[in-house]
Amino acid sequence: xxxxxxxxxxxxxxxxxxxTLDDKAFAAAWAGAQHLRAEVAKVEAYLK
Amino acid sequence: MTDPADLSLTEAAIxxxxxxxxxxxxxxxxxxxxxxxxxxxxxxxxxAADALAQADRADSMLHGDAPGPLCGIxxxxxxxxxxxxxxxxxxxxxxxxxxxxxxxxxxxxxxxxGAVLIGKVATYEFAMVGPDLTLPDPPARNPWNPAHITxxxxxxxxxxxxxxxxxxxxxxxxxxxxxSPAAYTGCVGLKPTYDRVSRAGAFPLSPGLDHTGPLAITxxxxxxxxxxxxxxxxxxxxxxxxQPVTGLKxxxxxxxxxxxxxxxxxxxxxxxxxxxxxxxxxxxxTLVTLPPYxxxxxxxxxxxxxxALDEHRALIRDHSGDYGRPTLQCxxxxxxLDADDVTQAREAQTRLTAxxxxxxxxxxxxxxxxxxxxxxxxxxxxxxxxxxxxxxxxAFNLTGQPALSLPAGFENGMPLGLQLIARHGDEDLLCxxxxxxxxxxxxxVQRPSL
Numbered sequence: 001x002x003x004x005x006x007x008x009x010x011x012x013x014x015x016x017x018x019x020t021l022d023d024k025a026f027a028a029a030w031a032g033a034q035h036l037r038a039e040v041a042k043v044e045a046y047l048k
Numbered sequence: 049m050t051d052p053a054d055l056s057l058t059e060a061a062i063x064x065x066x067x068x069x070x071x072x073x074x075x076x077x078x079x080x081x082x083x084x085x086x087x088x089x090x091x092x093x094x095x096a097a098d099a100l101a102q103a104d105r106a107d108s109m110l111h112g113d114a115p116g117p118l119c120g121i122x123x124x125x126x127x128x129x130x131x132x133x134x135x136x137x138x139x140x141x142x143x144x145x146x147x148x149x150x151x152x153x154x155x156x157x158x159x160x161x162g163a164v165l166i167g168k169v170a171t172y173e174f175a176m177v178g179p180d181l182t183l184p185d186p187p188a189r190n191p192w193n194p195a196h197i198t199x200x201x202x203x204x205x206x207x208x209x210x211x212x213x214x215x216x217x218x219x220x221x222x223x224x225x226x227x228s229p230a231a232y233t234g235c236v237g238l239k240p241t242y243d244r245v246s247r248a249g250a251f252p253l254s255p256g257l258d259h260t261g262p263l264a265i266t267x268x269x270x271x272x273x274x275x276x277x278x279x280x281x282x283x284x285x286x287x288x289x290x291q292p293v294t295g296l297k298x299x300x301x302x303x304x305x306x307x308x309x310x311x312x313x314x315x316x317x318x319x320x321x322x323x324x325x326x327x328x329x330x331x332x333x334t335l336v337t338l339p340p341y342x343x344x345x346x347x348x349x350x351x352x353x354x355x356a357l358d359e360h361r362a363l364i365r366d367h368s369g370d371y372g373r374p375t376l377q378c379x380x381x382x383x384x385l386d387a388d389d390v391t392q393a394r395e396a397q398t399r400l401t402a403x404x405x406x407x408x409x410x411x412x413x414x415x416x417x418x419x420x421x422x423x424x425x426x427x428x429x430x431x432x433x434x435x436x437x438x439x440x441x442x443a444f445n446l447t448g449q450p451a452l453s454l455p456a457g458f459e460n461g462m463p464l465g466l467q468l469i470a471r472h473g474d475e476d477l478l479c480x481x482x483x484x485x486x487x488x489x490x491x492x493v494q495r496p497s498l
Contacts, residue, residue, distance in 0.1 A: 005384060010383060010384060013383035013384070014380060014383055017357075017361065017364055017365070017380075017383060018364065018365045018368070019364055019368055019376075019380060019383075020368070021376070021377070021380065025373055025376070025377055028377045029377045029380035029381060032377060032378065032380070032381035032384075033380070033381050033383065033384035034384075035381075036349060036350065036353055036381050036382075036384045036385065037384055039345070039346040039347075039349045039350055040346070040350055040385070040389045040392070040393075042342055042343055042346035043343065043346050043347050043350060043389075043392050043393050043396045044392060045343075046343040046346070046347075046396055046399075046400070047392060047395060047396055047399070
């Protein structure tokens with residue numbers, strides 16, 4: 001089973017991209033990232 | 049006498065062939081129309097300096113062998129698609145100084161047939177998200193009420209067509225970017241079958257979901273434009289325009305929108321009336337339950353965000369400060385995905401496409417909504433983060449089926465759209481049905497007063 005994707009994981013990936021976001025932009029991006037993880041879960045549920 | 053800028057594509061083509069109109073006169077009229085209306089609508093971001101020279105070339109082509117229907121016709125192009133010698137900024141500071149050195153493949157086909165590539169029209173930044181009022185180009189405005197958005201990302205294409213600046217514009221559609229602005233502005237938007245029109249020379253948002261297609265006032269104009277851009281052995285979209293729809297079997301996917309609390313009562317009423325109209329025209333309408341929408345949206349979102357980030361990786365490294373905030377945030381979403389997620393989404397894409405085609409067994413077309421509401425006002429967008437408007441479009445980017453949005457009525461003076469979907473390659477059926485509906489109603493002949 002995959003371990004949950006955390007805010008720290010997300011920060012690390014953005015840093016690897018060379019992407020620095022201010023706090024407000026990061027909050028919006030993190031909300032979008034969580035939404036996208038929920039979309040991944042829907043795909044997994046469909047494929048089961 | 050009718051202003052040449054108001055002639056339909058077919059009326060103009062007849063006059064051009066008869067010699068009662070020249071492309072130079074038509075192009076001059078369109079340039080005058082753009083000059084008069086664009087300050088209010090911000091649809092065009094660039095006017096071609098050589099527009100009249102292109103028109104003169106078209107006039108000489110009109111005397112040649114069998115000029116195509118678009119010969120001499122001014123066409124606007126979304127600023128995501130390259131037109132040689134014209135700006136190609138994708139609506140972004142990131143590419144602010146970029147000029148295309150060659151035509152995109154679809155545009156080259158239009159140019160070869162004598163279309164006048166009159167200028168570039170606004171796009172949401174990199175076709176990702178909008179409107180963003182902080183970008184250099186102001187957002188295109190809805191001709192029915194300039195305080196409202198056009199939708200996007202083919203925002204300028206829709207505004208230019210609906211506002212009567214041009215009869216025809218080319219857009220791109222990755223999740224509904226042709227169809228939703230068409231619905232919001234009361235014009236026709238045709239997303240063809242995946243790969244029917246070359247994507248070469250259009251800046252990719254998500255290569256697995258990207259489509260290039262036309263926006264126009266009428267279905268016939270959109271069909272002729274699609275045929276002019278089509279590569280390969282496809283049945284012409286315009287081939288069956290004018291044929292009756294008697295006996296066609298249409299699956300009415302009412303639950304996809306009517307069960308969603310975001311759908312407005314006027315939209316539901318408009319779609320029910322459209323189903324009734326098609327029935328009166330002789331089509332056989334059956335209520336069907338399509339596969340649930342959510343997995344389609346989910347798989348498409350995963351593919352779109354993963355591919356978009358891949359396309360922008362290098363630009364982000366060097367130019368992150370030049371992106372608009374909503375676009376950069378949306379691109380960042382993709383960092384939440386890994387390769388396994390994308391593999392699964394593509395596996396789901398194959399199965400979901402098969403599910404949709406199985407549901408269509410015994411039917412020729414699907415009828416459903418394009419968007420669930422009319423266009424929102426600009427005031428609903430704060431410029432800080434993305435605001436998503438509810439629509440039922442991205443499923444058919446995922447399946448690659450052709451889909452047509454056309455006017456279906458109004459709510460508080462703002463247009464509503466319906467969507468027809470066919471099997472892959474059945475654009476002729478789609479356009480035949482759309483044209484019949486258009487002729488049986490007055491939605492498409494109503495134009496905004498500007």
